Amino acid sequence: MRKWVLAAAIAAAAVPVSAQTVTEGATVAAIRQKNELACGVSTGASPGMSTLDDRGNWAGFEVEFCRAVAAALLGDAARVRFVPLEFRNAFTALQSGAVDMLARSATWTYLRDSELRFDMPAIYLYDGQGFLVRKSLNVAAARGLDGATICVSSGTTTELNLADWFRTHRMRYTPVVSAAREQNIANLEAGRCDAYTNERGGLAANRAALPKPDDYVVLPDVISKEPLGPYVRQDDPRFRDIVGWTLHALVAAEEFGLTQANVAEAARSHASPEVGRLLGRTGEFGAKLGLANDWALKAITAVGSYGEMFDRNLGAGSRIGLDRGPNRLWNQGGLLYAPPFR
Amino acid sequence: MPRGAIAVQLLVLAVAALAAGLLLRNVAANLQARGMASGFDFLGREAGFAIGFALIPYDEASSYGRALLVGLLNTLLAAGLALVLATALGLLVGIGRLATHLPSRVAAAGFVGLLRNVPLLLLVLFWHGAVVQALPGVRQALSLFGVVFLSNRGLVLPAPVPDPGRAWLAGAALIALLAGIAARRLGRRRSSWLAFAAAAILLLAAPAWDVPSLSGFNFRGGITLVPELVSLVAALSLYNAAFIAEIVRGGINAVPRGQIEAATSMGLPPGLRMRLVVLPQAMRAIVPPLANQYSHLIKASSLATVIGYPDLVNVFLGTTLNQTGRAIEVVAITMAIFLLLSAAMAGATAAWNMHVAIPER
Numbered sequence: 296m297r298k299w300v301l302a303a304a305i306a307a308a309a310v311p312v313s314a315q316t317v318t319e320g321a322t323v324a325a326i327r328q329k330n331e332l333a334c335g336v337s338t339g340a341s342p343g344m345s346t347l348d349d350r351g352n353w354a355g356f357e358v359e360f361c362r363a364v365a366a367a368l369l370g371d372a373a374r375v376r377f378v379p380l381e382f383r384n385a386f387t388a389l390q391s392g393a394v395d396m397l398a399r400s401a402t403w404t405y406l407r408d409s410e411l412r413f414d415m416p417a418i419y420l421y422d423g424q425g426f427l428v429r430k431s432l433n434v435a436a437a438r439g440l441d442g443a444t445i446c447v448s449s450g451t452t453t454e455l456n457l458a459d460w461f462r463t464h465r466m467r468y469t470p471v472v473s474a475a476r477e478q479n480i481a482n483l484e485a486g487r488c489d490a491y492t493n494e495r496g497g498l499a500a501n502r503a504a505l506p507k508p509d510d511y512v513v514l515p516d517v518i519s520k521e522p523l524g525p526y527v528r529q530d531d532p533r534f535r536d537i538v539g540w541t542l543h544a545l546v547a548a549e550e551f552g553l554t555q556a557n558v559a560e561a562a563r564s565h566a567s568p569e570v571g572r573l574l575g576r577t578g579e580f581g582a583k584l585g586l587a588n589d590w591a592l593k594a595i596t597a598v599g600s601y602g603e604m605f606d607r608n609l610g611a612g613s614r615i616g617l618d619r620g621p622n623r624l625w626n627q628g629g630l631l632y633a634p635p636f637r
Numbered sequence: 638m639p640r641g642a643i644a645v646q647l648l649v650l651a652v653a654a655l656a657a658g659l660l661l662r663n664v665a666a667n668l669q670a671r672g673m674a675s676g677f678d679f680l681g682r683e684a685g686f687a688i689g690f691a692l693i694p695y696d697e698a699s700s701y702g703r704a705l706l707v708g709l710l711n712t713l714l715a716a717g718l719a720l721v722l723a724t725a726l727g728l729l730v731g732i733g734r735l736a737t738h739l740p741s742r743v744a745a746a747g748f749v750g751l752l753r754n755v756p757l758l759l760l761v762l763f764w765h766g767a768v769v770q771a772l773p774g775v776r777q778a779l780s781l782f783g784v785v786f787l788s789n790r791g792l793v794l795p796a797p798v799p800d801p802g803r804a805w806l807a808g809a810a811l812i813a814l815l816a817g818i819a820a821r822r823l824g825r826r827r828s829s830w831l832a833f834a835a836a837a838i839l840l841l842a843a844p845a846w847d848v849p850s851l852s853g854f855n856f857r858g859g860i861t862l863v864p865e866l867v868s869l870v871a872a873l874s875l876y877n878a879a880f881i882a883e884i885v886r887g888g889i890n891a892v893p894r895g896q897i898e899a900a901t902s903m904g905l906p907p908g909l910r911m912r913l914v915v916l917p918q919a920m921r922a923i924v925p926p927l928a929n930q931y932s933h934l935i936k937a938s939s940l941a942t943v944i945g946y947p948d949l950v951n952v953f954l955g956t957t958l959n960q961t962g963r964a965i966e967v968v969a970i971t972m973a974i975f976l977l978l979s980a981a982m983a984g985a986t987a988a989w990n991m992h993v994a995i996p997e998r
Binding site: 382383386387390407410411432440441442443444449450451454455457458459462468469470471472473474478481482485486487489 | 685686687688689697766769770774775789790852853854855857864942943944945947951955956957958959960961962964
């Protein structure tokens, strides 16, 4: 009798599980159905980009961008679930559908676009890789790091760029590879490594968070291009457009001089017809993406313009004081260029 | 066996195979639908990243397959060293727990009590922090005779470089070794120690030594044992030594009291009593749980990822998985390797178990 029960139990467990295929438009539909945007961010220790305080509040540039997307798509900036991800799990989480988008300081690369089937709808930070060294080592430029020991995060483009750069310049180095940024900083402080390599924005932020920031300096060399932006899966072009145009709306807001404070008034009475289309006063632009007409208004009300978002988290208004560099508007010598709203 | 039983077993086997097949088909369909690449061809691609500590030659132009090999060798090195140290230490502490000398007993009990109850992850982090923070920086490295250097970048030793001109010294060392073994066989123990010492000296003189020297940022030349290896081995050894001590204590307690009394009445001193009578009989009870502990040790070496030691999990499951995105293949290979290692360990210990088993009448 018991043998038959066992056999029946195994047979029951073998009931076929239907293969879940992901169809086009599924991401937006899933977000609307849950009424929540699942946003993959760092583990909360990335100053300026995504940090978690002791009360469970998320803050940072990437965190605010997620809120802007939620405001545009769902009408409410608070409808975001932040999923803290270690870098090594981030891509798998996006591939498998555990998160809807990644805002995790990931660089746009050819391989990630092609092999991992990801899209970067727009770039929110034009960064580059650099080195953070102790001033007492008297290293003026990266060329002086021949034979040095360098801390780097495992599995990142920075690890590969470091290897490529030293190979190109025929210099030697010893890598100390850690999975977490905190471990790298601890190693740098203890003298385990001579330099720490990462995106320069991240280096400036980490330096500001050190106990003695003046003992360290970010070297002037930029050894690679690191265009950072949100990643989405390739299966939902509509969601990709929404994420991309949310960023373009924030950049356009800075171009038109809109701020968190004056955008409500501008929605009613700004002279420029393009602003009128952007903020939903005229035209039916929202409906073309499946959004409410005031999607951009909601996004700008939630986080302000791109310039405000940068200043508050990374720039003059924050502890980090990062220079905007190439992250200025195109007509001010930078690379930020929003396509026209027409 | 009755016919009905065979039929049921065949049915269960068929259903299990069906379930496995459906599961695999589901996985393949999902991978296809999400457009995730699959296949093992990535092992031949150029890795593009450097590894800080490798036992075989490796550079950025090597393939992912070579990186896998480097990681595997590093895991075996760390696990092997920790295994030997843990066994030796565990044996001592286990015997110490049963000592008549009270301070030894208390010290051993304290050792076991402390290390068994602290999570291994914390021990690894503690040792890494202690090693990296407590040792001096590379420019203030401690030096032994000017050839061995210790700093928080690691222990730098002179490296042997094969020197064809002095190869005859290696031959002479071999002859001295054989002479020592022969002397042992003939019962001349003192002469044999002399021969072994001569062999050691000749072997040290045979290669040319690459002595490390500080230039620029680091030491050039020599072999560097990275502090991550040292902290991982230290943590693994201490943690497992505590468990092995308890296993040894249990085994020794399992030896019948009559044996100990008989050995004492024959006039054997405590040292010989332990070595000739108690331990050989205790091995029967010690070896099976020891196999368990060794298997755990090998798997626990994967905590190397936390401190950045480039072992199999760090190099392959961490870096390679992220660079290639082939999550399923990489995890499958890693699991298969650990399975093989554990199975090999189990097989070796089973053979050892048969060797020490007292034959039943």
